[in-house]
Structure formats: structure tokens, C-alpha cells
Amino acid sequence: MINLTKDAIVAINSENPASLPAGQNPVVQVLQVKKATASQPNAPDRYRMVLSDGVFYMQAMLGTQLNHLPEQEVLVKNSVIRMTNYAVNTVQNRLLVIALQVDILESSHEKIGSPQNYDPAKAQVQPQGQSHQQPQTTDNKPTIAPPQSKGPSSQAPVYPIEGLSPYQNKWTIKARVTQRSDIKFWSNQRGEGKLFSVNLMDETGEIRATGFNESVDEFYSMLEEGKVFFITKARVQIAKKQFSNLQNEYEITFDKSTQIEPCFDTSDVPDVKYNFTELQNLENLEANSITDVLGVVTSVDDASQIISKSTQKPYTKRELQIVDRSQQSVRLTLWGKLAETFDQTNEPVIAFKGVKVGDFGGRSLSMVGASTLFVNPDIAEAHTLRGWYDQQGKNEQFSTFNSSSAAVKPESSGAVNSNEIKTLDQVKQSQLGLNDTGKPDYWSGKATVTYIKKDNLTYPSCPNDMKKVTQDMNDKWRCEKCESSFDAPEYRYIVTCNATDHTGQLWLSGFNDFGLELFKMPANDLQAMMNNGDEAAYEATVKNALGSTYNFNCRAKQDNFNDNVRVRHQINRVNNINYKSDIGRLCDSITKLEVA
DNA sequence: CCCCCCCC
Numbered sequence: 133m134i135n136l137t138k139d140a141i142v143a144i145n146s147e148n149p150a151s152l153p154a155g156q157n158p159v160v161q162v163l164q165v166k167k168a169t170a171s172q173p174n175a176p177d178r179y180r181m182v183l184s185d186g187v188f189y190m191q192a193m194l195g196t197q198l199n200h201l202p203e204q205e206v207l208v209k210n211s212v213i214r215m216t217n218y219a220v221n222t223v224q225n226r227l228l229v230i231a232l233q234v235d236i237l238e239s240s241h242e243k244i245g246s247p248q249n250y251d252p253a254k255a256q257v258q259p260q261g262q263s264h265q266q267p268q269t270t271d272n273k274p275t276i277a278p279p280q281s282k283g284p285s286s287q288a289p290v291y292p293i294e295g296l297s298p299y300q301n302k303w304t305i306k307a308r309v310t311q312r313s314d315i316k317f318w319s320n321q322r323g324e325g326k327l328f329s330v331n332l333m334d335e336t337g338e339i340r341a342t343g344f345n346e347s348v349d350e351f352y353s354m355l356e357e358g359k360v361f362f363i364t365k366a367r368v369q370i371a372k373k374q375f376s377n378l379q380n381e382y383e384i385t386f387d388k389s390t391q392i393e394p395c396f397d398t399s400d401v402p403d404v405k406y407n408f409t410e411l412q413n414l415e416n417l418e419a420n421s422i423t424d425v426l427g428v429v430t431s432v433d434d435a436s437q438i439i440s441k442s443t444q445k446p447y448t449k450r451e452l453q454i455v456d457r458s459q460q461s462v463r464l465t466l467w468g469k470l471a472e473t474f475d476q477t478n479e480p481v482i483a484f485k486g487v488k489v490g491d492f493g494g495r496s497l498s499m500v501g502a503s504t505l506f507v508n509p510d511i512a513e514a515h516t517l518r519g520w521y522d523q524q525g526k527n528e529q530f531s532t533f534n535s536s537s538a539a540v541k542p543e544s545s546g547a548v549n550s551n552e553i554k555t556l557d558q559v560k561q562s563q564l565g566l567n568d569t570g571k572p573d574y575w576s577g578k579a580t581v582t583y584i585k586k587d588n589l590t591y592p593s594c595p596n597d598m599k600k601v602t603q604d605m606n607d608k609w610r611c612e613k614c615e616s617s618f619d620a621p622e623y624r625y626i627v628t629c630n631a632t633d634h635t636g637q638l639w640l641s642g643f644n645d646f647g648l649e650l651f652k653m654p655a656n657d658l659q660a661m662m663n664n665g666d667e668a669a670y671e672a673t674v675k676n677a678l679g680s681t682y683n684f685n686c687r688a689k690q691d692n693f694n695d696n697v698r699v700r701h702q703i704n705r706v707n708n709i710n711y712k713s714d715i716g717r718l719c720d721s722i723t724k725l726e727v728a
Numbered sequence: 729c730c731c732c733c734c735c736c
Contacts, residue, residue, distance in 0.1 A: 318730060327730055344729060375731040385729090438735040447734050467733065492736070500733050 134212050134238055136160055141188035141250050144220055145227055159237065160185055161244050162211045165194070165202050178299075183229060186245030192229035195295060196381055201236070212238040217336075219295040232295050232336070294336035296368050297382055304364040307332035307339075308401045311504045312357050314469070315348055330355050331378060331502065332363070334401055340376055340502070341366065341384035351392055360398040366390040378502065404504065406483055408513065412458030415533065419491040422500075426483050426513055427454030428521045430461070430530075433710060435471050448472050454482070454497075457520055461530035464497040466505075476507060479526075481518050483509045493705075494533025532685070534704060553578055553683065553717060557635030565688030565699035572689040578709065580681040581650065582637065583630035584674050589647070590655040592621030598644075623655035627703075631684065640686060642703035649706055650677045682706035 140158035164182040179194040179202050194202065201207035217233035291303035311331040318324060329342040341363070343351050355361065363384075371383040386392075395401075406424045409417060417423060431453040437446050450471035455461045464487065466474055476482075483506045490496040499505070508514065517525075554562075554577045564573040594601045594611035601609040601621045608617040625647020631640050644655065651658055651673055661670040685705040690697055 316730070320730090322729065325729065329730085342730075372731070436735090440732080440734040442734075443732065445732080445734080447732095449735065451736095465735085488733085498733080501731085503733095 134159070134241065134244075136184070136186045136212070136244055138185065139187070140185035141183070141190050141247075142185075144218075144229060145190065145250060157214050157216045158185070159212065159214045161241065162207065162209065162213060163189055163243070163247070164209060165207060165211075167202075168193070181231070183231075184244070184247040187247055188250035189247040190227065190229065190250045192231060193299065195230055195232045196297075197294065198231065198234065201234070206236055206239060207234070208240055210241050210243055211236055212241050212244075217292070219291055219300075228299065230295050230297070230300070232292060290362075292336035293332065293334045293339050293380070296339060296384075298368050298370070301368075304362050305332065305334060305339075306360065306362055306395055306401060307334045308360045308398065308403065309355050309357050310338070310404045311502065312352075312355055313501070315352060328352050332384070333404070337380060338378045339380045339382060339384055340371070340378050341386060343386035343390075346388065347386040347390065351386060351390075354392065354394070358403075360395045360401045361392050362395050363390070363392050376502065404483075404485055404506070406485060406511070406513075408483075410458040411454070411456045411460035411462050412531070414460075414462060414489055414495045414497075417489045417495075419489060421489050422486050423489060424483070424485045425454070425456070425462075425464075425487060425497065426481065426517060427456045427462075427464075428479055428481055428517060428525065429453070429476060430455050430479060431710070432474070432476065435474075450474055455521075455525065455530045456517060457525065459528060459530055461532050462495055462497055463493065464499070466499050470499065470505075479521070480507050481509070481514045481521075482507050483511065483514060496533070555635040556631065556633050556638045559638060559688070559701075560636065563699075565690050565701070566697070567690075572687045574685070574687055574704070576683060576685050577631075577633065578681065578683050578714070579631035579633045579638070581629050581678055582632040584650075584677060585628040586671075586674055589625065589627060589674070590623040590659045591626055593624045594618070595622045598624060623659040625651075625655045625658075638701055640684065640701045640703050642706075646703050646706060649682075650680060681709055683709060 137156060137158040137160065140160055144158065160183040162181050163184050164180075166180050168178040168180045177199055178196060179199060181192040181194060182189050183192045194207075198207075207213065213231070214235040214237055215229075215231050215233070216235060217231075219230045219232060220227060289304065290306045293305055293307060296303060296305065309330045310333045313329045315326055315328045317326045325345045326348050327342055327344045328348055329340055332339050332341055365387075366389075367385045367387055368382050369385060371378075371381055376383065406426070408426045409423045411425060411427060414423075414425075429452050433451040435448050435450040438449055439446055448468055448471045450466045452464045452466065452474075453461055454464055464484065465471075484497070484499070484503065485505070486500070486503045487497045488500045488503070490498055508518075554575050556577055556579060559575050559577060564575050567573070592601050592603075592609060593599065594609075594614060594616070595618065596611065596614045596616065599611055599613040601611045601618065604610045604617065608619065609621040610617050624644040625642070626644075627642040627647050627650065629640055629642070629650075630637055632638075642650075647655055647658075653673070658670065658673060661667075661673070683706065684703055685707070687702045687704055688699050689702070690699050692698075
């Protein structure tokens with residue numbers, strides 16, 4: 133037999149929630165649970181409830197994070213629940229409970245008692261906000277300590293971020309600034325102004341807050357990253373999810389009445405929380421999703437300028453290579469001021485929060501608006517990674533994602549860790565590609581193109597599937613694979629070349645991407661020179677490509693040719709030499725020679 | 729009231 137908490141409704145409505153018997157989390161019966169009419173088209177569903185202690189009942193709402201309970205019919209009419217975390221606020225002069233965390237004690241139970249509507253006027257309850265939060269582990273802890281300072285903290289009780297919504301307007305949050313943007317100036321048809329935003333976090337959740345114009349002057353310098361503040365009297369609005377990757381349906385806008393003051397008792401306000409994805413598992417995430425990663429930065433490119441195709445604006449970018457214990461390496465792009473000022477040369481461990489997963493080159497990462505990075509964070513995972521990398525990771529091979537097959541075949545990726553650059557002689561001596569399994573080996577090497585086979589450098593291909601097409605009797609180009617005909621083929625490169633380094637030479641074959649890099653023009657253009665009889669231009673283009681030096685990323689695979697086993701080296705990708713990091717690599721190998 | 733997050 134379940135007992136409802138005696139006088140729970142009176143206590144909840146009183147100014148002193150701790151007056152609950154023995155400070156317990158109230159056990160109440162849900163007399164009704166119904167989906168509320170949406171206030172806005174894209175607003176999340178909200179569930180209204182009527183809660184009873186057997187004597188009185190009152191209106192309540194369910195925190196949206198608990199929507200799954202009624203949706204999965206775990207919480208239904210007449211369920212008995214224990215509210216382990218809830219908030220009370222005034223909406224249109226009526227008191228409303230928002231259940232933030234509940235235990236379902238009984239899913240369905242007969243109605244207990246004959247409760248009456250609780251009338252706050254009769255009970256002389258002041259219609260003012262209340263907050264009540266108790267750790268789930270103990271039933272006897274007092275409620276949140278009353279704020280000591282004047283100003284915002286005395287305006288309204290401290291309220292969990294998770295419980296904020298447009299339905300209540302009297303609250304104070306106690307939150308840590310986990311990220312602060314630059315001040316941004318905008319100008320459009322509707323006017324101009326400046327703004328900034330911060331990410332705020334407490335034990336229960338995160339929310340983004342934005343300040344415009346005067347609020348920038350008033351609050352920007354104060355809201356330093358990492359510090360904790362009491363914030364009150366700001367607007368809570370539906371978040372535009374397409375622009376936010378924080379886990380909150382709402383966001384805050386500071387306005388003229390907003391009050392913010394620093395808080396020095398910060399022990400209960402968490403730092404940034406991470407939910408790291410191992411780099412190898414990035415292939416399981418969808419492109420454009422947002423995640424956190426932790427990696428050792430093994431190389432840092434120079435900053436460079438790109439022009440956005442859509443806005444024609446220039447942006448500074450800088451690419452890093454990061455690795456982790458999943459033996460995976462991935463490229464990560466920094467933008468703007470961060471790209472310009474990033475200066476980390478000692479292979480730091482960096483925690484990235486809220487980076488965007490892209491599918492360029494298989495998988496890539498990019499910092500976006502709400503992303504943050506933390507160099508050498510003092511968290512357990514970072515220390516573990518540091519130890520592993522220094523002791524063994526730095527000598528290991530890392531897989532890279534690659535555009536054709538990384539997402540489905542991790543074994544097909546290869547090493548491009550600059551530590552793993554092999555000489556061509558090493559490639560031959562270690563007989564890469566020759567093994568019993570028939571599986572390819574992957575290698576990276578720095579070499580110079582010294583010879584290119586001039587005949588059959590291009591082939592006419594099908595625009596649909598890149599397969600070779602042949603000219604039929606009607607001068608149409610026919611693809612046997614997709615059974616279509618075309619007026620003209622799309623020429624693609626198929627390059628056979630000789631690559632040389634200081635230890636020897638090797639035949640390599642590469643395809644269209646390599647040809648584009650090598651000749652700086654589409655295969656159609658090169659073929660046109662041939663077709664137009666401009667053999668000199670053709671020759672000059674090929675000759676001009678000789679002497680190109682790259683870091684080659686190759687696949688070595690054996691095949692049988694006239695009963696002879698031989699190894700073919702196919703170019704997966706070439707990278708231009710980053711001279712700064714290449715010199716570092718050469719210096720390292722000189723040091724190793726000296727030691728030996 | 730911004731809301732672009734880029735490029736290979």
C-alpha cells in the first residue's frame with residue numbers, strides 16, 4: 133500500500149518547501165496527464181498534470197526531458213510518483229509545479245482519497261517562485277542554501293537551468309560560463325547592432341544566452357569564461373535549434389531588466405562536461421552531427437585564407453591532425469581568430485567540445501560557433517591519453533579516413549603520420565603488399581615524380597559511373613555498365629609514373645585526383661590538346677609536372693602477371709609537403725642516426 | 729534584433 137506524502141501540496145505551495153515531513157521528496161498521485169496545446173508551431177510537446185497528495189490537488193507540468201514517460205505510457209493517469217527534483221513557479225497568477233525528475237512508484241493505482249483543488253488565496257500563499265531540489269541519494273538533506281548576496285540572488289530562488297521555460301518568469305540561475313563569443317557587429321535591412329552570446333551551465337543542463345547592444349556594454353567584460361554568476365530577469369525563448377547545438381529547447385536573451393552578479397561559491401557548478409567519441413568511431417556518426425573528441429595534436433598546418441563560395445568573404449583556417457588510442461587520425465579545422473592565434477607545438481592533448489563532423493576525406497572535424505577547445509585539460513581521460521602517447525602511441529601507425537571507403541572499410545585506410553614516412557627502399561625491402569592474406573599494405577613516402585608515361589594518360593569515361601566508354605558506329609560513346617550512350621565522354625586520368633627519392637625509385641599508378649593535382653587541369657583539357665593536334669602543349673604540360681614532390685599515401689597490393697607475383701603501388705592520396713613539419717621530421721631522423 | 733561557420 134503506497135502512502136502519499138502528507139500535506140505535500142500545501143508544502144510545495146508554501147514558502148518553505150523544506151517544511152515537507154522529514155524533508156522528503158514528495159510522493160504524489162498523478163490524477164491527470166495530458167499533452168498541452170503547443171504555444172508555437174515548433175515548440176516541443178509539453179505535458180500538463182494534476183498532482184494530488186490525497187487531500188489537495190494542483191496543476192503541474194512535466195519537464196520536457198521527461199516527455200518519454202507519458203509517451204511510452206510509463207507515466208499515466210493515476211500513477212504514483214516521487215518527485216526527486218522539481219520547481220514551483222507562478223504562471224498567470226497561478227502556482228505551477230514543474231516536475232524535473234521523478235521516480236515512478238506505481239504506474240497505475242486506484243485514486244487515493246477525495247482531493248480538493250488547492251486554493252492558494254485561502255491558504256495565504258504568496259504567488260512567488262520557489263525552487264526545491266534534493267539529491268536523490270539522501271532524503272534528509274536541506275534544500276539549496278539560500279543565496280547570501282544581494283542583487284539577483286535575492287530576487288528569486290536559485291533555479292535549475294533544466295527547469296527554465298517561457299512558462300515561468302521568476303527565476304535566478306546560478307551558472308558557469310562555459311563559452312563566450314566575440315562581440316559581433318551586424319548590419320542588415322532591419323538595422324544594425326552588436327551582440328555576444330555565452331553558454332551557461334549548471335548541474336542540470338546548459339543554455340545559451342545572448343545580449344544585444346546595451347547588454348554587450350553592460351555584461352560582456354564581466355561574463356568571463358569559467359566564472360560563475362547569478363543571473364535573473366532575462367527572457368526565456370524557444371531556441372532556434374538549427375542555430376544551436378546545446379541540449380536545451382530554450383535560450384535566454386538579456387534585456388534592460390536583466391541583473392547579473394558574480395558568484396564565488398562555485399563548488400556545485402560543474403565545469404564543461406565532455407562526451408567524447410573515439411576518433412575511430414567518428415565513422416559511425418552522421419555527417420554534420422556534433423560531438424566531443426579528445427586527441428593528441430600530431431601536426432599543425434600553417435594558417436591559410438579561403439574565400440567562402442556563398443558569401444565571397446575571406447576566412448582564415450588552420451588544420452590540425454589529431455590522433456587517439458583508437459589508432460585513428462583525423463583532420464580538424466580551426467577558423468578565424470583561433471586559426472590565426474593557435475600556437476601549440478608540443479603535441480598537446482586537446483579536448484574539443486561541440487565540433488562538427490564532416491565527411492570530407494571520409495571523416496573530418498571542424499570547429500563551429502559553439503565549439504570550444506581546451507589545451508591539456510586536467511581530466512582523467514587526457515592524462516591517460518598523454519601517458520599512452522608518450523610511451524607508445526607516438527611510435528605507432530594511425531589510420532586515416534579516406535573518402536572512398538573509410539566509412540565502411542576501416543582496414544583500407546593507411547598511414548600518413550609523418551613519423552611513418554618510409555623511404556622507397558624501405559617499401560621494397562619490407563616487401564609491402566606481399567603476404568599470404570592477399571590484403572593490401574599501406575605506406576606513406578615522400579618522393580618526386582621523375583617520369584610520367586605519356587601514352588594512355590587519360591581514358592574516356594562514363595559520366596555516370598566513371599567506367600570506360602567506347603565509340604560506337606554512330607559516333608556515340610557507349611557505356612556497357614550502365615547501358616547508356618553519350619555525345620561526348622568525360623576524360624579521366626590514369627597516371628603511371630615513376631617516383632624517386634634518395635634511396636631508389638618505384639612505379640606508382642594514380643587516378644583522376646592525382647592527375648588533377650599533377651597537371652592542374654581536367655583530363656578533358658589535356659585530351660583536347662591531343663585531339664586538336666597540339667602535341668607541343670600536351671608535351672609541355674606533362675613535362676611541367678615532372679619534379680613535383682609529394683607525400684604519397686599508397687596502397688601496395690600483389691597481383692599475378694604471367695605467373696609472376698608482383699606488387700602494384702596505387703596512389704590513394706597525395707599531400708603537398710608541409711616544409712615546416714617535414715624539416716622537423718628530418719631533424720628527428722638525424723637525431724636517431726646520431727644515437728645509433 | 730544574430731543565425732555565416734566557410735575551403736579542399
